[in-house]
Structure formats: structure tokens, C-alpha cells
Amino acid sequence: DIQMTQSPSSLSASVGDRVTITCRASQGISNYLAWYQQKPGKVPDLLIYAASTLQSGVPSRFSGSGSGTDFTLTISSLQPEDVATYYCQKYNSAPLTFGGGTKVEIK
Amino acid sequence: QVQLVQSGAEVKKPGASVKVSCKASGYTFNTYGISWVRQAPGQGLEWMGWISAYNGDTHYAEKLQGRVTMTTDTPTSTAYMELRSLRSDDTAVYYCARKATGQPPHYWGQGTLVTVSS
Numbered sequence: 671d672i673q674m675t676q677s678p679s680s681l682s683a684s685v686g687d688r689v690t691i692t693c694r695a696s697q698g699i700s701n702y703l704a705w706y707q708q709k710p711g712k713v714p715d716l717l718i719y720a721a722s723t724l725q726s727g728v729p730s731r732f733s734g735s736g737s738g739t740d741f742t743l744t745i746s747s748l749q750p751e752d753v754a755t756y757y758c759q760k761y762n763s764a765p766l767t768f769g770g771g772t773k774v775e776i777k
Numbered sequence: 778q779v780q781l782v783q784s785g786a787e788v789k790k791p792g793a794s795v796k797v798s799c800k801a802s803g804y805t806f807n808t809y810g811i812s813w814v815r816q817a818p819g820q821g822l823e824w825m826g827w828i829s830a831y832n833g834d835t836h837y838a839e840k841l842q843g844r845v846t847m848t849t850d851t852p853t854s855t856a857y858m859e860l861r862s863l864r865s866d867d868t869a870v871y872y873c874a875r876k877a878t879g880q881p882p883h884y885w886g887q888g889t890l891v892t893v894s895s
Contacts, residue, residue, distance in 0.1 A: 671839070702879075704881035708822075713885045713887060714822060714872070715885075716881060716883045719880065719881050725883075757821065759822075759881060759882075761876075761881040764826075764836035765836070765838055765839070766812065766824045766827065766881075766882070768814075768821060768822040768823065768824060769821075770821050771822070
């Protein structure tokens with residue numbers, strides 16, 4: 671099975687900072703990569719699919735890139751409401767494995 | 778609007794079974810699949826499996842094979858996930874999510890807390 675590895679597992683940044691989270695697949699998955707945001711105590715929310723397509727309603731400060739095995743989620747200017755844990759997920763074929771998550775906090 | 782409403786919290790003893798329901802509305806039920814995902818306390822998201830509401834095809838996570846069964850009931854637009862031989866490490870919030878072919882899971886249920894404790 672393909673493994674999904676996220677890094678870092680946590681980060682602390684200041685409001686307005688540019689934040690980058692990476693996700694690496696153990697084998698190529700083309701662009702079948704999604705990013706989810708989960709705020710504390712809430713249901714996961716789809717942010718990005720097809721590696722770089724922003725879900726409707728998601729602020730434009732979020733962006734995704736990558737293809738094959740290496741992917742990136744970028745928050746161009748971190749806001750207080752972005753405090754959450756972010757997960758990547760492959761969805762090209764079963765199993766639809768998640769990355770381990772990246773917890774984002776405000777410094 | 779698309780909504781997935783799950784059944785309420787459950788407390789089970791080790792060795793018992795639990796069946797969580799996920800009632801869909803706002804779309805044609807049998808044109809999408811349903812993914813199930815769980816999250817143990819303080820832990821990350823774990824994909825459990827997927828069922829096609831069109832033809833009942835299933836894919837289960839290898840670690841749950843033999844203990845999990847996913848089903849759907851088209852007349853009531855409801856999906857079910859049954860987990861048997863429960864252990865303490867099955868304690869988690871269980872989520873259902875609608876999934877289209879070639880798309881990631883989107884539109885999630887509110888989650889169902891299953892607690893396994895003697």
C-alpha cells in the first residue's frame with residue numbers, strides 16, 4: 671500500500687507568515703491528492719482536491735501544488751482562524767490513506 | 778443541500794458489535810459512494826473503507842478486514858458501518874462522507890463517538 675508522509679507534524683507561526691506543509695507519497699499518485707482542514711472539535715473540511723484545485727468558498731490564501739509523489743499546501747498569510755490540523759489524503763485508489771497530520775498554531 | 782446525519786453516541790463492552798448509521802439527503806443516494814473514516818482521541822484520521830451505493834461494491838482497510846461490514850439501503854438513503862469484536866482501541870469518532878468516483882470524500886457527517894469500555 672502507498673504510504674503518505676506529512677511534515678512537519680506541527681508548526682507555530684506568526685499572523686501574516688507564509689506557511690508550507692508537505693506531503694509525500696511512497697509511490698506516484700498523479701494529482702489524486704486532497705487537503706483537509708480540521709479545526710479543534712470539528713468535522714474535517716475539504717480545502718483542496720486534484721492537488722491544486724481550491725474547493726468552493728476556501729480563501730485564496732490557501733494553495734496547493736505538486737504531482738506524482740511530492741505535494742505542498744501553502745497558506746500565504748496565516749490568519750488566526752487557520753489554527754487547525756491539516757491532513758493530506760490520496761484518493762486515486764483504495765486504500766485512501768491519510769497523512770499523519772500537521773498541527774498549525776499561532777506564535 | 779447535501780447532508781449526512783449519523784446516529785448517536787454508543788458505549789460498548791469489549792467483544793461487542795456496533796452499527797453506525799449515516800442518513801443522506803439532498804442528492805440521489807445511489808449515484809455516489811460512502812467512505813467511512815475514524816479518529817481515535819487525540820489522533821489522526823484513519824480511512825476505514827468505502828462502499829458504492831450504486832452496486833454495493835466495497836473496499837475495506839486491511840487492518841479491519843473480517844471485523845467490518847459496510848452496507849447501504851437505497852430506499853431510506855442510509856449507509857451503515859458495523860464493527861465487530863470491539864476492542865478498547867476502537868474507541869473513536871466515526872465519520873461517514875460522500876464520495877464520487879475520482880473525487881475525494883466531501884460532505885461529512887457530524888461524527889459518532891463509539892466508546893469501548895468494560
